[in-house]
Amino acid sequence: MLTVMTTANPTARFEELLSSRARIGWGGSVTTSRPVSSPIYEFGGGYPDPASFPYDGLVEATAKMMKAEGAEALTYGDAQGYRGLRELVCHKYRLFENLEVTPENIFVANGSGAALSLAFSAFVDPGDPIIIEAPTFSGSLNNIRRHGPEVFGVPVDEDGMVTSAVRESLEKIRRQGRRCKLIYAIVNFQNPAGPDLSIGRRQELVELAEEYDTLILEDDAYNELRFEGDSKPPVYALDRTGRVIRAGTLSKILGAGVRLGWLCAPRAMLPAFQGFNFGGGVNPFMSRVATYFLREHMEAHVKVLVNVYRAKRDAMLRGLWEMLKDTDVEISRPQGGFFIWIKLPSATDVGRLEELAFKARVQYTPGPAFFAGKGGERHIRLAFSYEQPDKCYEGSRILAKAILDARRA
Numbered sequence: 001m002l003t004v005m006t007t008a009n010p011t012a013r014f015e016e017l018l019s020s021r022a023r024i025g026w027g028g029s030v031t032t033s034r035p036v037s038s039p040i041y042e043f044g045g046g047y048p049d050p051a052s053f054p055y056d057g058l059v060e061a062t063a064k065m066m067k068a069e070g071a072e073a074l075t076y077g078d079a080q081g082y083r084g085l086r087e088l089v090c091h092k093y094r095l096f097e098n099l100e101v102t103p104e105n106i107f108v109a110n111g112s113g114a115a116l117s118l119a120f121s122a123f124v125d126p127g128d129p130i131i132i133e134a135p136t137f138s139g140s141l142n143n144i145r146r147h148g149p150e151v152f153g154v155p156v157d158e159d160g161m162v163t164s165a166v167r168e169s170l171e172k173i174r175r176q177g178r179r180c181k182l183i184y185a186i187v188n189f190q191n192p193a194g195p196d197l198s199i200g201r202r203q204e205l206v207e208l209a210e211e212y213d214t215l216i217l218e219d220d221a222y223n224e225l226r227f228e229g230d231s232k233p234p235v236y237a238l239d240r241t242g243r244v245i246r247a248g249t250l251s252k253i254l255g256a257g258v259r260l261g262w263l264c265a266p267r268a269m270l271p272a273f274q275g276f277n278f279g280g281g282v283n284p285f286m287s288r289v290a291t292y293f294l295r296e297h298m299e300a301h302v303k304v305l306v307n308v309y310r311a312k313r314d315a316m317l318r319g320l321w322e323m324l325k326d327t328d329v330e331i332s333r334p335q336g337g338f339f340i341w342i343k344l345p346s347a348t349d350v351g352r353l354e355e356l357a358f359k360a361r362v363q364y365t366p367g368p369a370f371f372a373g374k375g376g377e378r379h380i381r382l383a384f385s386y387e388q389p390d391k392c393y394e395g396s397r398i399l400a401k402a403i404l405d406a407r408r409a
């Protein structure tokens with residue numbers, strides 16, 4: 001048989017042929033820490049805990065589902081997404097957040113990253129003003145850059161997105177004779193800074209959206225993974241005028257590999273998202289597997305996960321504080337989610353820290369990755385989600401030692 005080799009150094013240039021859509025944000029890169037090859041301590045990406053994936057449960061659910069659904073599972077699906085999964089999302093919202101929506105409000109996507117992208121595609125043209133948190137999730141920043149808006153970043157404090165700064169940005173945009181297209185907010189265990197958006201600010205955000213006639217894109221990836229405190233009402237539930245789009249995901253409570261997320265939105269808006277999706281619905285097969293598993297096991301599985309991630313957070317915080325208590329470091333204590341946000345001691349040489357962490361094979365994400373413009377130079381984000389508690393403790397102590405050793409003389 002003839003073996004066909006691909007050429008190692010292709011010479012044809014495709015860049016000139018790129019569509020104007022593809023050129024937006026082309027080649028833009030986000031700051032990541034010097035990638036540690038096979039890190040010993042993986043605190044970089046927000047990877048779920050592999051030991052907690054429900055391996056046997058998913059095998060069982062797949063067999064049960066195939067028996068019950070047969071060919072239906074392997075053919076094209078509903079363009080809006082498998083109805084069973086949309087019903088399950090409604091059940092999840094009711095159970096954890098007391099939020100009532102119908103399957104007609106849900107649009108299934110390939111993870112919430114893709115869901116957010118559908119919302120940006122539906123509403124954001126290049127140059128349009130949008131408001132986001134500074135810092136915000138680096139993956140969303142990539143997503144946003146590819147849509148080319150003018151980004152107004154507003155700070156985040158211990159109560160989440162600072163709504164007085166949202167008002168200032170809205171006012172500024174209005175004074176320019178323009179209209180803000182949307183306000184993107186990560187409302188629970190904000191990634192990377194950690195706070196919940198306070199109830200007062202949720203209310204205020206909705207009022208601002210009404211006053212300035214814009215939309216809110218509410219990103220919730222972590223609410224079920226709450227270690228302490230009470231769940232706050234979703235911004236979606238406070239909205240009376242159909243201005244809120246809510247993104248959700250199964251990545252953190254089931255497995256990121258299932259690639260299932262969704263948008264929850266006023267019904268009339270859904271065709272705007274569908275226009276950017278492919279036919280056949282998103283992953284009808286996996287939607288069924290996930291639904292069959294979660295219908296029976298969601299509550300119990302989430303309970304297990306909460307304990308797993310709480311232990312990891314505590315181990316990491318213990319390691320950090322034991323080593324850094326005598327410095328002016330600031331370390332977040334999130335009530336849930338995956339991340340710890342650190343403001344490094346003022347004397348830290350950040351470049352030196354990067355070198356030391358690289359040598360110690362500790363991976364983290366530097367602060368600037370979470371800012372659309374300048375910012376975050378003295379911050380780093382640690383994910384406690386992936387490593388086991390003993391390694392969270394050990395690795396955070398090693399990193400803390402590197403922070404101490406990276407002090408400027």
Ligand SMILES: Cc1ncc(COP(=O)(O)O)c(C=O)c1O
Pocket residue numbers: 046110111112113114137139186191219220221248249250251256260261
């Ligand atoms: C705040 C936030 N939104 C969205 C996502 C995207 O998740 P996925 O695309 O896996 O559903 C993440 C993942 O880390 C996240 O932290």
